[in-house]
Amino acid sequence: MHSPLTRRGFLATGSGLAAATVLPGLSGCSALTGADSDPDTLVVHSQLGTTAPGSPTYLAALDRFRKENPGLKVKNLINGDDLAQVYETSRLARKEPDVVMVNLYDKTLAWTDVGATVDVKGYLDDWGLRRRVLPQALAEWTDAKGRVRAFPYFATNWPIAFNRALLDRAGVDAIPTTGDELIAAARKLRAKGIAPVTVGGNDWTGQKLLAQIIQTFLTEDEARHAYTTGDFGSRGAREGIDYFVTLRDAGVFADKAQGLTSDTMTTQFNTQAAAIESAMSSALAKVPEKVARHTEVGGWPLTGGAVHDKPTILRTYTLIGFWISPNGTKKIDAVEKFLRFMYRPDTVSRFIKESGRDMALRSDTLSTDFPLVAAAQRLGGTVSQALLPDVYVPPAAAQPLITATSTSFTRGTSAAKVRAALETAYRSA
Template sequence: MSRRRLLTAGSGLAAAVPLAGCGAALAGDGAGPDTLVVHTQLGTTAAGSATYLSAVADFHREHPGLTVRNLVNGDDLAQVYETSRLARKEADVVMVNLYDKTLAWTDVGATVDVAPYLDDWGLRGRILPQALREWTDPKGRLRAFPYFATNWPVAYNTRLLERAGVSAVPTTESELIVAARALRAKGSMPVTVGGEDWTGQKLLAQTIQTFLRADEAVHAYSTGDFGSRGAREGIEYFVHLRDAGVFADKAQGLTSDSMFTQYNTGRAAVESAMSSALAQVPAGIAKHTAVGGFPLAPGAVHARPTALRTYTLIAFWISPNGTRKTDAVEKFLRFMYRPDTVARFITEAGRDMAVRSDALATRFPLVAAAARLGDRVSDVVLPDVHVPPTANQPLITATSTAFTPGTSAARVRAALESAYRQS
C-alpha cells in the first residue's frame, strides 16, 4: 500500500472524528519537549485502562519535569492517527494493536523501526522472544515494543451443560452437535458469537483451520486462496456445524457485545473469548466456566481442540515526531516495562503480557486457567497479521455471510475470496 493511499484514506474524517482526552485538535499541537503525547486505546472501556491511567499518574510523580498527555480513541484510533500524521502533528507514542491499517505503518514511514532503541534502552530482556518475532516485519524491522498478549480459548458454562445432560466439555464434532441440541432443548443458546464483527471472523478462521497446517493457513489468509483441500474441508466443517444449530440464533447479526452479554448472563453456554473478555466474566458465571479448545472433526490435522494465542495486542509504537523526544520516550517506556508496572496489569486488570513477569492473575481465575492450558490445546494461526489491510473489512462482511443459515460451503468460499478481490 502506498503512503499516499494509507494516509489520505481518512483525511476527510479529520473534522468528524475528534480526539478524545485533554489534547488539542490534532495530536501533536503545541506539545513542547517536556510533554510526551501518547495516543492510546487505554482510557476507554478497554481492560487495563484504569491501571494505565494510574501508572501514568505514578510516572508524573517520579518525573515531575515531564508530562504525559493522553489522547484516547477506541476502534477509530488508527484512522485518527493517520489523519494527524498527514498534518505532521501526530502523537509521539501510539498504543494500538498490530491489525488492519497498522500493518502498513512502519513500511510507509507513519511510524519508525524501534529495533535501534531496543538494546540501547535495555528492554530486549524484558520482552518475550516470541513477541519480538511476531512484531518484526518481513524486512526485519521491529514495528513497536510489544506489551499486551492474549490467550484466546473457548469458554464452556459447565452448569448449563450439566443441566442439559452433558457431562463433559465437548472435544469432538459429534459431541459438540449433541451438546448443542441438548442445550437448545433446555432453552440455552449453544455457541454465541459476533457473526457480524471480528469475533465471528476469528471463530470462522479457527474452524476453517481444523484441516489446515500453520503454513497453509498463512497462505490462505495472506492471498485469499481458499481452494486447497484443507481450506475447503474446513469451510464445509463450519457449514455443517452452523446447519446443525451449533451457533446462536441469528449469529450473522450479532456483535461482540451481544456475544459477551449472552455468555455473561448465562443465556449461552459457549463462547470463544480472548483473555481480556475472560477477565470480565462475572464471578457467578466464572465459577462454573471451564476453558478449553474448539472441538475437532474426524481427520483434523491437529492433535487437540484448537485455540488462538497471540502477542500482537497493544504495543508502544514511536512516530516520527517521537524520534525528536527520545529522552522522554525512553523514560516513559523504561517505567512501563518495570516489573512492578507490568505486574499491575496482570494482577489488577487480568491482562496477558508480552513481557516477562512472575505476577499471577489470581483475581482472574479464567485468565489464569487459559494461561495454563499449554499443550492441552493446539494453537492455530491468528489471521490478523496476514490479512492485507484493505481486505480486512470485506472479510468481516464475508463472515456475516458465512454465518447466515442456508449459505452453502461454495458460497462461503466465494465470499471469502471475493473479499480479497475488493481490496
C-alpha cells in the same frame, strides 16, 4: 498493499477527528493538536483510559510515572476503535502524538512501511529492553524486512469458555472435544432454551472463530498462505469450510449469529443465555464471579482428519504495542523514560494482577484474581494453537472479511458461497 496514508485517505478520514476525546484537564488537546513541541511534554495516544480493560491500571501507572518524573508532563489522548484512523489524519498534518498504543491489525500493518511510525529495533536494543520481551512476541511484531514495528506489550490467550452449569442442566456430561459431541451438546442445549455457541458473526469475533475452525485441516504454513493471499481453494481450506458449514447448519451457533456483535456475545454468555463462547483474556476477565465459578476453558472441538491433535485456541502477542512516531523521535529521551517505566517488572505485574491482562513481556506473575484468565494461562500443552491471521491479512481486505464473515454465519449459505465470499474480500480490496 495499499497505503492508507494517501491524500484520498486523508480526506476520507478527516471526519474521524470529532471522535477524539481526552482526559479531564487536557481539554486543550485533540487529534490535530496532539503534537507538542515542548521537549518536556510527552503525548501518548491510547485506547486505554475509559472502559477498555486495563484502563484503571494504565491511568494509575501514568500518575506514578508523573510523580517519578516531575519535570516531564504526559498528555493522554484517548480513542476507541477509530484510533488508527484518527492517528493517520494527525500524522498527515504532522500533528501526530509521540507514542501510540494500539494493536497490530488492519491499517496499522502498513504504518512502519509508509513512515507513519518508525522501526523501534534500534531503541529496543539500545535501551536494553529486548530481554524483557517474549521471543514469540518479538517475532510477531517483526516485519518481513526485519523491522520491529512497536514495543510489544499486551498479549492474549483466546480459548473457548464452557459454562459447566448450563451444560449440566442440558444433560451434557462432558466438555465437547469433537464436532459430533459439540453438535449433540447444541441439540440438548437448544431443547432447554439455551443458546449453544454465542459469537459476533457480524464483527471481528466471528471472523476469528471462523478462521480458527477453517484451520482444523490447515497446517500453520497453509493457514498463513491462505490468509496472506486469499486463496481458500486448497483441500485443507475447503475441508475446514465444510466443517464450519456442518456445525453452523446443525445449530451449533446462536440464532441469527450473522447479526451479532462482540458486545451481544459477551452479554449472552455473561447472563447465561448462552453456554459457550470464544473469549479472549479481556472478555474472560469480565465474566461475573457467579458465572466464572462454574465455567471451564479449553479448545475448539476437532473432527476426524484434523491436522491438530488437540482442541485449538488462539494466542497473539500483538494486542497492544508502543509505537513511536516521527514526532516521538524528536523527544526520544522522554520516550525512553516512559517505555523503561512501562516495561518495569512492577508495572507489568500490576496489569496482570489488577486487570487480568496477558502480557507480551516476561513475568512470573499470574492473574490470580481473574480465575478464567489464570486458567487460560495454564492450558499449555493441553490444547493446540491455531494461527491468528491478523498480521497476514492485507489491510484493505480486513473490513471486507467482516462482511464475508456475516455471510458465512448465515444459515443455508453453501460451502462454495462461503469460500467465494472469503476470496472476494481479497479481490475487492
